[in-house]
Amino acid sequence: MNGNGKKHAISLYVANKPGVLIRVSLVFARRGYNIDSLVVSGAHDPAYSQMNIEATGDEKTLDQILKQLNKLVDVVHARDNTGEDVIAREFALIKVNCPPEVRSEVLQVAHAFDAETVDLSEDTITLQISGESHKIDSIHTVFSKYGVIEMVRSGKIIIARGTRSTS
Amino acid sequence: MPTTLRSGAEVLVDVLHQEGVEYIFGIPGGAAIPIYDALVDSPIKLILNRHEQGATHMADGYARSTGRPGVVVVTSGPGATNTITGILTAQMDSVPLVVITGQASTNVLGLDAFQEADVSGVSFSIVKHSYLIKRAEDIPRIVREAFHLSRTGRPGVVLIDVPKDISSRMIEPNFSEAFHLPGYIIPKEGDxxxxxxxxxxxxxxxxxxxxxxxxxxxxxxxxxxxxxxxxxxxxxxxxxxxxxxxxxxxxxxxxxxxxxxxxxxxxxxxxxxxxxxxxxxxxxxxxxxxxxxxxxxxxxxxxxxxxxxxxxxxxxxxxxxxxxxxxxxxxxxxxxxxxxxxxxxxxxxxxxYPLKYKKEGKLKVQHVIDTMYKLTGGDAIVVTDVGQHQMWAAQFFPVVKRYRWLSSGGAGTMGYGMPAALGAQFAHPDELVIAFVGDGGFQMTQSELATAVIHKLPVKIVIANNHYLGMVRQWQAMFFDNRLSGVELEGNPNFVKLAEAYGCKGFRIKRPADVRRILQAALDYSEGPCIIDVEVEKEDDVYPMIPAGATLDEMMLEPPKINMQGK
Missing domain, CATH: 3.40.50.1220 (TPP-binding domain)
Incomplete structure (x- = not known):
């Protein structure tokens, strides 16, 4: 079921209660759908949480998953935002090999991507970056030349444009 | 201390009473003692079972025959995990059940305390919803929500896990706190x-x-x-x-x-x-x-x-x-x-292409079911277990009214029939309740015979006894070259003597000629439950049959002449 589908950006508005995350993730697990990224945060109203889930798979399975998510008593609503007009952003920290001889070059590239330096050591630099997921992918590619020691990504968060509410 | 203070358990039982609960099925244990204590002063009738699986099936039988939620109260740990099969059975068939489990105290939750089991974790994928109560003040709202969820929309099982310190805590209950279920929509009219x-x-x-x-x-x-x-x-x-x-x-x-x-x-x-x-x-x-x-x-x-x-x-x-x-x-x-x-x-x-069977020769289950239908005019609540007899009952016992056919469909739970029949009899004391079971399924929950005897429930328990797990034997015969594996039930007890050991009446049918007379005698017996042990043909198969995954055109009306292996 994985690998033959496309990436979906699913957003959920759920009751802020213990156990909700398990119920949600079980729906994916039962259908063999792998979760690529998952972000949970408190909603504007503290009684609720927002969930942003990225998952890969086929449309028919996703349709069933969305229905089963909406069937959960604690899920107020769940929807697939793929292809919708939404603002999607991701945040990442990236640690790059950065010995003195390439430092100015690395900093130049970092500047070009609006990356902010958050840590610097003798041989490494750690940058914080944000933007659309493909921008973070390309930053990773560009810095590979110097050697990426590690990168930690937040997972995608999305919000609807204009007056429409996200989910 | 103000006199309005009540224990969490008493408040729980108060709400059950307000919800119209007549019967509670279950078995107590350490973590459930406060709830069982509160039941002493409640008008709700407590039915003590012999195994928690039997309790859940009994509550299920009550629910399927009335449309009202069946209620189970058990203790933590093994008491709670023993309900899992019954929960699956009810949930798969959209049966309203409220299962209340005792739990270890909140301060030791997750620390492997004595008789602690993460029953919500175990049951997430087989319940409609579940609660772990962390504040005693939430008891009235949660219990009312649980009943609402259980019986409305597509009905199902709601589990409430109640830690012992919560059921023991003294609170001033608020019985009118509103539901809070913003994600729960009940469709009605249709577009x-x-x-x-x-x-x-x-x-x-x-x-x-x-x-x-x-x-x-x-x-x-x-x-x-x-x-x-x-x-x-x-x-x-x-x-x-x-x-x-x-x-x-x-x-x-x-x-x-x-x-x-x-x-x-x-x-x-x-x-x-x-x-x-x-x-x-x-x-x-x-x-x-x-x-x-x-x-x-x-x-x-x-x-x-x-x-x-x-x-x-x-x-x-x-x-x-x-x-x-x-x-x-x-x-x-x-x-x-x-x-x-x-x-x-x-x-x-x-x-x-009528449904048919032979009345001559070896005794057929179909003959027994058909005769029971004719003797009763179909005026009975029929409960089945799972397997060949279940299919024959579906074929040969036509049903005309709702709530009069109880059978485990989705889960196909062996052991369901007899306890579910008792649940139906509790709900309908004046109706005839017949359980058709196999010798395999009956033995999975036969300990509930004690419950039937204690309460003098006049259930007719018809055991189609072929000394086999018949449906599996049929598949092995048809699709696995008759390589029988793990299906012969040697060592079955003498079911008539077993009945007598429980103080239950036992009948036995061995010949087609005796079917009518002995079934009538069983129907006339009204002192309490009775078992009718029917020694049937050992190797009969259910037809018509469409093999699993085949098309409707591939239906077989009688045993195939060819080897079906690999189908």
Whole structure:
């Protein structure tokens, strides 16, 4: 079921209660759908949480998953935002090999991507970056030349444009 | 100390009483003692079981025969995990159950305390919803929510896990705190455009059929379905759990379709040009090979659960709503199509391919069930276990009213029948309750015989005793070259003596000639439960049969002449 589908950006508005995350993730697990990224945060109203889930798979399975998510008593609503007009952003920290001889070059590239330096050591630099997921992918590619020691990504968060509410 | 203070357990039992609970089924234990203590002063009747699985099936039988939630109270750890099979059984068949489990105290939760089991964690995927109560003040709201969730929409199981310190804490209860279920929507009326579309499709169909399922039973759609079928002159088939929604004695009835359904239902299903499912979920026991199912027919699906739409079968028209309201709305506007030729064809199939069995020779289960039907005029609540006898009961015991056929369909739980029959008898003390069980399934929960005897429940327990796990033997014979493996039940007890050991009456039937007389004697016995041990033909097979995953055209009416291995 994985690998033959496309990436979906699913957003959920759920009751802020213990156990909700398990119920949600079980729906994916039962259908063999792998979760690529998952972000949970408190909603504007503290009684609720927002969930942003990225998952890969086929449309028919996703349709069933969305229905089963909406069937959960604690899920107020769940929807697939793929292809919708939404603002999607991701945040990442990236640690790059950065010995003195390439430092100015690395900093130049970092500047070009609006990356902010958050840590610097003798041989490494750690940058914080944000933007659309493909921008973070390309930053990773560009810095590979110097050697990426590690990168930690937040997972995608999305919000609807204009007056429409996200989910 | 103000006198309005009550323990969490007392408040819990107060709310159960307010919810109209008559019976509680269960077994106590350390973490449930506060709740059992509160039951001492409650008008709710406590039924002490012998195993928690039996308790859940008993509550399930109560629920299926009344439409009201069955209630189970058990202790933590093994008490709670023993309910899991019963929870699955009820949830798979949309049966309302509220299962209350004791739990270790909140301060030791997750620390492997004595008799601690993370029962919510264990049961997440087999309940409609569940609660772990962390504040005693939440008890009234949660319990009321649980009942609401359990019985409304698509009914199901709600589990409430109650730590011992919560049930012991003294609180000033607030019984009027509002529900808070913003994510819970109960569909009812159905979309009018889709209803009109469905009515139009029905009017144009030449060879339509209706499939009525458990959803139609739950919604109380019997009158609406009968009116629709009669007005539009459409043949009706009922699923295993749909028995009782449309009289199987009706001339438009085709009985049950599917793997062991009637030949005429399956022939009609294979030839129809429109199929309308009313609260049935296109189970694989009905569809067989999904890609070939009713290939050229228009498919319409009425269901209260949106997640059932297009789950198995892609439909042309879906109406999300309560079956009764939707069917009433459709029949109000639908015009009768030209179904005359079709009805003739279907009637011919009914004449040409009747269900049959031999009354001579070795004693057949079908003979026993058929005779029971004739002796009672069908006026009984029939409960089955799971296996061959279940299919024969579905074939040979027509049901005309809802709540009078109880059988584990989705889960196919062996051990369900006898305790569920006791639950139905508790709910309907003046009705005849018959349990058809196999020798295998009966022994899985036979300890509940004690419950039947203590309460003098006059249930007739008919054991189709073939000393085999018969359905598995049939599959091994048909598809595995008769390499029998793990199916012979050697060492069965003498069920008549077993009955006597419990203080229960026992009958035995060994010959076809004795069936009528001994069944009548069992029906006349009214002192309490009785077992009728029926020594039946050891190696009989259920037909018609459509092998798993095959198409409706591959139905076998009698044993195949060829080796089915690898099918």
């Amino acid at each position: 009018l455009d889709r209803i009109e579309e469905a009515a139009g499709l029905l009017a144009h169909a030449r060879r339509p059929v209706l499939i009525v399922g458990h959803g139609a039973v739950i919604s109380g759609a019997e009158k609406a379905v009968t009116y629709l079928a009669e007005k539009l002159q459409i043949p009706v088939m009922n699923t295993l759990l749909g028995k009782g929604c449309f009289p199987e004695t009706h001339e438009l009835s085709l009985g049950m379709p599917g793997m062991h359904g009637t030949a005429y239902a399956n022939k009609a299903l294979a030839a129809c040009d429109l199929v309308l499912s009313i609260g049935s979920r296109w189970d694989d026991r009905i569809t067989g090979k999904v890609s070939d199912f009713c290939k050229n027919a228009v498919k319409i699906h009425i269901d209260i659960d949106p997640s059932e739409i297009n789950k198995i079968i892609q439909v042309d028209c879906a109406i999300i709503g309560d079956a009764r309201y939707v069917v009433e709305a459709i029949s109000a506007i639908a015009e009768r199509g030209d179904t005359g030729e079709w009805l003739k064809q279907v009637a011919k199939w009914k004449r040409d």
